[in-house]
Amino acid sequence: MKVTPETVVLVNCDCAEIQKIARAVRSAKVYTMVMPCTVPVERLMAEKPVGLIFCADKADPAVAAKAAPLAALNLPKIAVNAASGMFPGMVNVTLSAPTAVQALVDFCFKQCGCTGNWSLEKFIDEAVADIRAQVGDQTVVLGLSGGVDSSVVAALIHKAIGKQLTCVFVNHGLLRKGEPEQVRKVFAETFDMNLVYIDATDRFLDKLAGVSDPERKRKIIGKEFIDVFAEAARKVNAPFLGQGTIYPDILESISFDGKPAIKSHHNVGGLPPDLKFKLVEPVERLFKDEVRQVGKLLGLPSVLLDRHPFPGPSLGVRHVGAIARETLAVLREADAIVTDEMLKSGWYGKTWQTFAIFVPVKTTGIRDGGRSYDNVIAIRSINSVDAVTAEVVQLPWELLLKISQRIVTEVKGVNRVVYDITRKPPATIEWE
Ligand code: XMP
DSSP states (O other), X not given: OOXXXXXXXXXXXSOTTHHHHHHHHHTTTOEEEEEETTSOHHHHHTTOEEEEEEEOOTTOGGGGGTTHHHHTSSSOEEEESOOTTSSTTSOEEOTTSTTHHHHHHHIIIIISOOOOOOOHHHHHHHHHHHHHHHHTTOOEEEEOOSSHHHHHHHHHHHHHHXXXXXXXXXXXXXXXXXXXXXXXXXXXXXXXXXXXXXXXXXXXXXXXXXXXXXXHHHHHHHHHHHHHHHHHHHXXXXXXXXXXXXXXXXHTTSOBTTBOOSSOXXXXXXXXXXXXXXXXXXXXXXXXXXXXXXXXXXXXXXXXXXXXXXXXXXXXXXXXXXXXXXXXXXXXXXXXXXXXXXXXXXXXXXXXXXXEEEEEEEEEEEETTEEEEEEEEEEEEEEOSSSSSBEEOOOOHHHHHHHHHHHHXXXXXXXXXXXXXXXXXXXXXXXX
């Protein structure tokens, strides 16, 4: 989707920091697009760029040759992180230099003639017009998870076409405390959207009964989810499917010069072949923080927009071993206490993810003056930039003690709380 006339294209010559550069320029209200250095000249020129930023990786200067047709274009050009002599005639900016971002912004304004006219308010107006043009008087179905991306896309498509959008929210029984109620309240009540709410708790938990292998659990949850969603989508019978694809999904799914992509963009993957949708992906050119800002502008509450990432398989991968209703309820209560105390203490917003894990190990304790033999809850709090690596957060001791005290007093079935102090790698963020 073309969003603005003032586009600066980042020519990606295998630059590890490409997303950071794109974000830096966009924060000066200049719209950027990322294209591989091997893109055909005509494809690049179709975006009508006003300037090019060649983003390199010093470790591999051999790529300059592949970018030669683009480097020859008669447009303002600048290089980032290039080895010396890699792009003759271009000023080179080293991203780690303190003046780097300013140099790039100056390039856009002074050499490319940008006026900084790109804004998310404008983006919303144009996205709404685009959705209306694409969908016409037809209908769209959207799988709403309550996560940031699908929530923002729901609000955006709803702004464009109102009741022509139907959202499907599947409660698989593995959600956090209060989550299904919250999603229904925001979307069905506040936004007055068509919302199909499916409580498939029994279906999921029956399938998961006795299954302790993490990969099997994930597969069951994934497959079941698609089945339930597909059944609902068939009933809605919409030709369009709304999706919360964001720009990093796309950038990370482009393989670079034979190197495998970081991840495959799998959003429609797995739907049965009879469901042939045309896709509506209105935030596919936005970065995560921009998606959040759009959500804010559309009036979504902070409780949805500023929440920690939550895995698709949900509490299913935070409950070690086979999931039983009783122990799942224990985890849900413990997790709610962790979140409550994190929010109250102001620490929630300072961590990437902080959550409880149910550990099915019974240990001896004392409760009500007698012997108890109960389970363990672990707390994990990490900070990360991209979830590829993660550092343990040193939460204040008093906060941890308070959380521990509340869990062992308020949650039946737990008599011990432990703190996970392992970075990633070697430990993953989730326990399963
Ligand atoms: P790991 O456990 O692999 O997690 O260190 C990295 C990040 O990804 C999230 N995560 C998932 N997200 N579906 C998702 O949508 C999944 O199956 C899944 N598994 C892990 C995890 O919460 C962390 O932010």
